[in-house]
Amino acid sequence: MSNEESWFGRFVDTLPTKGWFKFLSKYVVTPYWLWKDPKPKLPGGPRVSSQPSDNVQRMMNLIMPLKDPSEIGKARAVMAIAQNVDEIFGGLDNVGTVHFARFVILGDKLCMISVYDGDFSNYIRDFIVTVGSVFDAIMAEIEGGSALIPTEQNVEAFIEWVHEHDLFQAPDFPTELFTLQDQAKGIGPDGPVHDLSTLPRNLVLQFHSNPDISLGGGYRAYPGFSAAQIREKLGVGW
Amino acid sequence: MTTNSDKAVAKEMVDIMHRPDGDPKLRPIHTNGIGVTGFFKASETAAEYSNSEPFQGNKIPVTIRFSNASGNKTRHDGWSDIRGMATRFHLNGPQDFDLIAMTLQEFFTPDVPSTLEFLKAARPTPYHSATPLQKIRDYLSLKVPKRNRYPHEDLSPDDGGKKYANKHKFAQLPIFQTASIGAPVSYARAAYHAVHTFIITAPNGKRNWVRFTWQPVAGVRPRPIGPDNKPDDDYLNQEIRDRLSDRETARFTLMMSLGEQEDEVNNCTKPWPLHRTRIVMGMLTLNHVLDAKAQESKIEKMSYNPCLLPEGIEPSDDPILHIRRTAYEISSKERHANRCPFAGGQ
Ligand code: HEM
Numbered sequence: 001m002s003n004e005e006s007w008f009g010r011f012v013d014t015l016p017t018k019g020w021f022k023f024l025s026k027y028v029v030t031p032y033w034l035w036k037d038p039k040p041k042l043p044g045g046p047r048v049s050s051q052p053s054d055n056v057q058r059m060m061n062l063i064m065p066l067k068d069p070s071e072i073g074k075a076r077a078v079m080a081i082a083q084n085v086d087e088i089f090g091g092l093d094n095v096g097t098v099h100f101a102r103f104v105i106l107g108d109k110l111c112m113i114s115v116y117d118g119d120f121s122n123y124i125r126d127f128i129v130t131v132g133s134v135f136d137a138i139m140a141e142i143e144g145g146s147a148l149i150p151t152e153q154n155v156e157a158f159i160e161w162v163h164e165h166d167l168f169q170a171p172d173f174p175t176e177l178f179t180l181q182d183q184a185k186g187i188g189p190d191g192p193v194h195d196l197s198t199l200p201r202n203l204v205l206q207f208h209s210n211p212d213i214s215l216g217g218g219y220r221a222y223p224g225f226s227a228a229q230i231r232e233k234l235g236v237g238w
Numbered sequence: 239m240t241t242n243s244d245k246a247v248a249k250e251m252v253d254i255m256h257r258p259d260g261d262p263k264l265r266p267i268h269t270n271g272i273g274v275t276g277f278f279k280a281s282e283t284a285a286e287y288s289n290s291e292p293f294q295g296n297k298i299p300v301t302i303r304f305s306n307a308s309g310n311k312t313r314h315d316g317w318s319d320i321r322g323m324a325t326r327f328h329l330n331g332p333q334d335f336d337l338i339a340m341t342l343q344e345f346f347t348p349d350v351p352s353t354l355e356f357l358k359a360a361r362p363t364p365y366h367s368a369t370p371l372q373k374i375r376d377y378l379s380l381k382v383p384k385r386n387r388y389p390h391e392d393l394s395p396d397d398g399g400k401k402y403a404n405k406h407k408f409a410q411l412p413i414f415q416t417a418s419i420g421a422p423v424s425y426a427r428a429a430y431h432a433v434h435t436f437i438i439t440a441p442n443g444k445r446n447w448v449r450f451t452w453q454p455v456a457g458v459r460p461r462p463i464g465p466d467n468k469p470d471d472d473y474l475n476q477e478i479r480d481r482l483s484d485r486e487t488a489r490f491t492l493m494m495s496l497g498e499q500e501d502e503v504n505n506c507t508k509p510w511p512l513h514r515t516r517i518v519m520g521m522l523t524l525n526h527v528l529d530a531k532a533q534e535s536k537i538e539k540m541s542y543n544p545c546l547l548p549e550g551i552e553p554s555d556d557p558i559l560h561i562r563r564t565a566y567e568i569s570s571k572e573r574h575a576n577r578c579p580f581a582g583g584q
Contacts, residue, residue, distance in 0.1 A: 029377075
């Protein structure tokens with residue numbers, strides 16, 4: 001009788017579905033590995049690249065914890081945005097490199113999700129220059145946000161803060177996670193080869209430092225084109 | 239230019255590829271397949287990028303062989319395996335066009351020496367199931383235990399490959415993806431990648447480094463596999479016959495990604511980022527499955543070759559693409575197939 005056909009083999013196969021085993025995995029096994037092999041937080045946003053299509057339609061997933069996540073606190077965040085829609089839309093038009101942007105409230109967080117072209121710091125800088133006052137109203141509702149108001153006068157610190165709160169984008173090709181985790185520990189591409197079977201564990205452990213992540217770089221219907229190129233082709237007079 | 243040393247290496251590769259449960263009269267890998275015919279029609283945009291005959295918009299007849307990658311002569315459709323799609327475009331020009339693609343986006347090794355080393359290391363070995371204790375150890379290490387053996391699975395296709403990947407970073411992505419690739423519900427519901435870079439020339443002389451992928455219009459759909467469902471051994475052939483009966487068709491779009499400066503054009507272990515500019519080059523329509531006789535006399539005797547390229551489509555310098563030319567030629571000769579195009583056949 002083969003291993004998987006024995007009663008013990010069949011029993012072991014069902015372990016991951018058993019409540020007590022899930023409990024053990026969550027409260028004993030995972031903490032043990034977190035202690036043994038902690039993973040530094042991986043930086044947010046798209047990764048640096050000199051190649052043209054890596055520098056257009058880049059994704060930002062800015063996740064901002066609400067100071068007051070109650071119903072009233074959420075309504076206040078909505079008001080801060082709703083009252084300034086003209087300013088936000090006009091500002092984004094002026095920035096010129098933004099394809100899409102939207103605000104979402106998810107649990108106790110306010111999220112700004114956008115797709116932009118070019119350098120991240122320039123994007124945030126341009127945005128603050130054009131809609132800084134709106135961001136002041138928003139930051140007043142965000143944990144740790146008050147220290148950055150007025151954002152127009154704290155541009156570099158604000159850029160840093162946004163970068164910190166932009167979600168880590170998990171790689172499109174799973175084994176690249178090894179490389180990114182090595183980089184975060186200062187280990188270069190010539191470092192030792194990882195045991196491939198540890199990839200699932202490395203992902204599990206990464207969630208401790210990056211509890212929210214973006215799954216890959218995202219789908220694009222017409223990759224490689226900037227907002228400016230698209231507007232020009234469409235003849236919308238930009 | 240094929241040298242004697244290329245021939246010796248390619249021959250060694252083909253020898254290693256033959257599995258003990260294969261058949262020397264058949265292909266050493268992608269042993270089980272089915273032939274389908276139809277036509278390809280280029281998109282209007284295609285001719286802006288390529289002056290080559292397949293992309294000028296004429297209706298081009300094609301012969302396709304879908305396959306399971308395994309070299310086991312017994313068909314096991316439900317087993318997790320890479321699938322192949324070899325397409326011959328029958329052109330008016332002096333040379334036809336073979337576009338050979340598979341469901342994995344990248345290859346295992348970047349050059350000839352590593353391929354030889356990999357093929358040796360990845361030879362199928364007698365199947366050893368994980369013991370329950372090993373599985374418990376894996377759970378406690380937050381690893382995914384080895385999957386259970388399929389009924390009648392005597393050889394393990396990937397133990398050697400996994401060991402190899404633990405020594406060579408370049409092999410990690412393909413080995414990881416192969417381990418979880420599963421089985422499609424239909425040959426017409428998988429995406430197939432031609433993996434290597436080719437160079438195409440536009441009418442204005444501009445050369446682009448490109449990679450091709452077939453995308454099924456019906457959508458990609460893997461079969462759910464769990465520890466309890468025993469995989470069916472033989473459903474893909476009947477599925478494609480049923481799908482194409484009553485004048486029905488199955489379609490694929492040919493997508494082309496444009497390479498950029500610094501992209502790995504000669505290293506097929508590295509897929510390009512998913513957001514490279516993509517061009518729809520045309521639509522493939524499949525409308526006929528060959529009958530058993532034609533399957534035997536035509537498809538099983540056919541010799542595809544990844545370097546069979548028409549004017550206007552050139553191979554990159556990828557060493558794997560070049561050694562494949564010779565390996566396919568040797569394999570075709572050894573199994574007494576119709577002569578490989580490079581050996582004077584067509
Ligand atoms: C060094 C690397 C490789 C070697 C040595 C190799 C070798 C071979 C050989 C000897 C055959 C049988 C040919 C015949 O007897 O007609 C074959 C078939 C095949 N190979 Fe490869 N291969 C390699 C890489 C690849 C890659 C990268 C792909 C996918 C892009 C691929 C896809 C296929 C397919 C689809 C078939 C079946 C063709 C048919 O249906 O006739 N192979 N390969």
